Amino acid sequence: MTNTSTLNRVERACADLLRNGQAVTFTAVAAHTGLGRTTLYRDPMIRAVIEENRHRAAASGTLTGLTDEIATLRAALDTLAASVRRHEEQLRKLTARKS
Numbered sequence: 001m002t003n004t005s006t007l008n009r010v011e012r013a014c015a016d017l018l019r020n021g022q023a024v025t026f027t028a029v030a031a032h033t034g035l036g037r038t039t040l041y042r043d044p045m046i047r048a049v050i051e052e053n054r055h056r057a058a059a060s061g062t063l064t065g066l067t068d069e070i071a072t073l074r075a076a077l078d079t080l081a082a083s084v085r086r087h088e089e090q091l092r093k094l095t096a097r098k099s
Helices: 004-019 026-033 037-042 044-059 063-098
Strands: none
Touching: 004 026, 004 044, 026 037, 037 044
16 A cells, blocks of 8 residues: 555656656656655556656647547546536435425
């Protein structure tokens, strides 16, 4: 299980690499954090963070990358809107019961 401190170190390393125009690789993140590459590969949460940052770096600025990001944001917004509608309905039912 990944502890929060380790995950934050990896996220900071990825952000630093991107900000400095460097490629986000497992080797670069390992050097930046002091963690072993094996640790980065084996931990699913850490691996997901690195893979996501690698994908963002590769897709940033391209039309396909922007289209993918818009589609992802649109899906997230739809999910959030559905959740809000469900909560509003629950509130209406609870308010009606009290009356």
